[in-house]
Amino acid sequence: MRTVITKKLPLREMYVWELPVRIFHWVNAFCITFLIITGFIIAYPPAILSGTGAQQFGYWFGYLRFTHLTLGLILIINFLVRFYWFFAGNKFAKWNNYVPLTKRQWKGIFETVKVDVFLLTPKPIYDIGHNSLAATTYLGVFVLIIVQAVTGLAMWSAASEAPGAGLFQDFLFKAGGFFFLRHLHYMVMWLFILFIIAHVYLVFYHDYIERNGIASSIIGGWKFIDERLAKDYVNELNATEELDKKKHEIKELEKEVKETKAKHNG
Amino acid sequence: MNKKGKTFYEELMAKGYSRRQFLKFCGLMGGMLGLQSTGVAQIVEALETKPRLPVLWYHFQECTCCSESFLRASHPVIEEILLELISLEYDDTLMAAAGEQAEWVRAEAMKENYGNYLMVVEGAVPLGSPGYCTIAGKSAKQIFDEGAKGAKAIIAWGNCACSGCIQAAKPNPTQAMPVHKLNPGKPVVNVQGCPPIADVMAGVITYYLTFDKLPELDNTGRPKVFYGRRIHDTCYRRPCYDAGLFVESFDDENAKKGYCLYKMGCKGPNTYNSCAIIKWNNNVSYPIQSGHGCIGCAEPNFWDNGPLYATLPAIEGFGIETTATKIGAGLTAVALGGVAAHAIVTNIQKRSLIKNRTDDISLNVEDNQEYCGELGKRMDNLNKKIDLIRKDQLTYLGGGYRPDKPSDEPKN
Numbered sequence: 001m002r003t004v005i006t007k008k009l010p011l012r013e014m015y016v017w018e019l020p021v022r023i024f025h026w027v028n029a030f031c032i033t034f035l036i037i038t039g040f041i042i043a044y045p046p047a048i049l050s051g052t053g054a055q056q057f058g059y060w061f062g063y064l065r066f067t068h069l070t071l072g073l074i075l076i077i078n079f080l081v082r083f084y085w086f087f088a089g090n091k092f093a094k095w096n097n098y099v100p101l102t103k104r105q106w107k108g109i110f111e112t113v114k115v116d117v118f119l120l121t122p123k124p125i126y127d128i129g130h131n132s133l134a135a136t137t138y139l140g141v142f143v144l145i146i147v148q149a150v151t152g153l154a155m156w157s158a159a160s161e162a163p164g165a166g167l168f169q170d171f172l173f174k175a176g177g178f179f180f181l182r183h184l185h186y187m188v189m190w191l192f193i194l195f196i197i198a199h200v201y202l203v204f205y206h207d208y209i210e211r212n213g214i215a216s217s218i219i220g221g222w223k224f225i226d227e228r229l230a231k232d233y234v235n236e237l238n239a240t241e242e243l244d245k246k247k248h249e250i251k252e253l254e255k256e257v258k259e260t261k262a263k264h265n266g
Numbered sequence: 267m268n269k270k271g272k273t274f275y276e277e278l279m280a281k282g283y284s285r286r287q288f289l290k291f292c293g294l295m296g297g298m299l300g301l302q303s304t305g306v307a308q309i310v311e312a313l314e315t316k317p318r319l320p321v322l323w324y325h326f327q328e329c330t331c332c333s334e335s336f337l338r339a340s341h342p343v344i345e346e347i348l349l350e351l352i353s354l355e356y357d358d359t360l361m362a363a364a365g366e367q368a369e370w371v372r373a374e375a376m377k378e379n380y381g382n383y384l385m386v387v388e389g390a391v392p393l394g395s396p397g398y399c400t401i402a403g404k405s406a407k408q409i410f411d412e413g414a415k416g417a418k419a420i421i422a423w424g425n426c427a428c429s430g431c432i433q434a435a436k437p438n439p440t441q442a443m444p445v446h447k448l449n450p451g452k453p454v455v456n457v458q459g460c461p462p463i464a465d466v467m468a469g470v471i472t473y474y475l476t477f478d479k480l481p482e483l484d485n486t487g488r489p490k491v492f493y494g495r496r497i498h499d500t501c502y503r504r505p506c507y508d509a510g511l512f513v514e515s516f517d518d519e520n521a522k523k524g525y526c527l528y529k530m531g532c533k534g535p536n537t538y539n540s541c542a543i544i545k546w547n548n549n550v551s552y553p554i555q556s557g558h559g560c561i562g563c564a565e566p567n568f569w570d571n572g573p574l575y576a577t578l579p580a581i582e583g584f585g586i587e588t589t590a591t592k593i594g595a596g597l598t599a600v601a602l603g604g605v606a607a608h609a610i611v612t613n614i615q616k617r618s619l620i621k622n623r624t625d626d627i628s629l630n631v632e633d634n635q636e637y638c639g640e641l642g643k644r645m646d647n648l649n650k651k652i653d654l655i656r657k658d659q660l661t662y663l664g665g666g667y668r669p670d671k672p673s674d675e676p677k678n
Contacts, residue, residue: 007622043577043591045529047514053523054509061510104637119608119615122624158496173485178536179562179571183579183590190594194601201605209616232638239641246648253655 012230017221031075038068092129098139108132274313295472312476320379323357328389332424335461385417390442414450428456429566456487460563497534500542531575532559539564
């Protein structure tokens, strides 16, 4: 008989992606998509071979560039908010997810390459937040966003009187002028396209084989998590809380010892 | 050299110019340099009272187009009197003397004006081999160093001297070096362009004579007054760019209508220069006005960012004229293919998982428990630390101390 009920152990719904993380994701998705489209038109404007000229076409290319610049600014502000959330957010949003500094993360990257890239075993990897490989890739995306922001602002500075534009103008000259920055800005756009292909495909892939609601989790923030992992996470939360308390206690004690010593000697 | 000590004004009067022409020149310079009307008065005073700057003009690896540009200055007033502005002591291209005589003139001029003269350098200095540019038994580098030693300041005149131009383009076989990379130890001003506009040179010299310092420079050493804005931002065809109206080929209707040359590879958006304002040949025209895109000749390394007629530069190592677009599109195709292949292999390899035939043994569940164990260990360590501190407190105070009972405080 065909099984219609999963063989998996009980799953628990877990709140993983907080609202700022989800907003960050969708604002990014919107901005990057339209930045690519407008950017492409700026690089390769369509041919207009008939018509009465500027009277008829007005300022459309100018408005298109305006749109591109505005979207770029939104992308930057969005990233700055996310930067704050790297420190204020929950465990899955913290900055250290994205920087592979621990052995655990490197092991995770290795395992993910084995299981999800080279498909060497049917067993899935189960993470609550990002898997280590994905998180490290996002670090790359953050770097790309910064590169695009800096090169974009440097090019914008040529026609801007805004405060701080001078700094970017100096950077523009130091970095080798428009030739280099325009080219870099354009090449990095292609990296975004490559990233989007991999990213969207992998969402489908994970949702298809693991069935843990990864696709819908970025809408509502909830994921289906193996009960053991969920419990571990709760334990971990409690343990971390307790650790913080202990650390606080030690600080207090040390302060006290210092005070009494000072009094005793003085 | 008997002209020495004469002011520009005296020189002009001696040559039969009128005061009106002199004042016109001063007004024009003041306008170009963006000075207030009092600034013009300062120029008039300086040119009337200060002796002209002695200039030694050096030529290295170059095509002399910069000299041509200087000698055929655009504005009628400038054209007539530009050469009178300076006291040109030595210029190997313009002087009648040759051979040993010429060398003697240079040595004398350097000796006489030591520490006072302005050194104008045209062309790049090759370091690859002395054979590339040796004059009278001295290599270009030697001649340059000698000249720079006694100079007050150096004007790098043209792209060759500012950034090496075509001879410094990859692979730079002669190791051509621009002036600022030779560390002459003197203030250097880069008057960029291939060639630069003569009026700019007049402006720089006038400024230097009037205020005894170089004009404000940007990061690449160009005077901001003349290189502060892009050709794109001062171009009369800019409205066509903003309206999205472009020339598609040099012989089409749009070219006839004078639309924007951006798609023909115009480098106006990349280039800082004042061609669109000062213009060339008696202020008649400049490349874009003549229907040809800007090639970006006032920017460093513009030759390495070709082709001249493409919006985006070619990428080396991928064959001729391969742009980032072609590479990007290729990689995208590869990525899409890879993703499709991955999807197929997934359906085969993960079949048992997809068909729900496998017990779900997650790879990193055990891992996580290990991590939780680690947390427990850390907790133990902290507890031990607390005990140690408590003990320390007690031993130190002889055991009789209870922090919560202030009455028990020991007396000194």
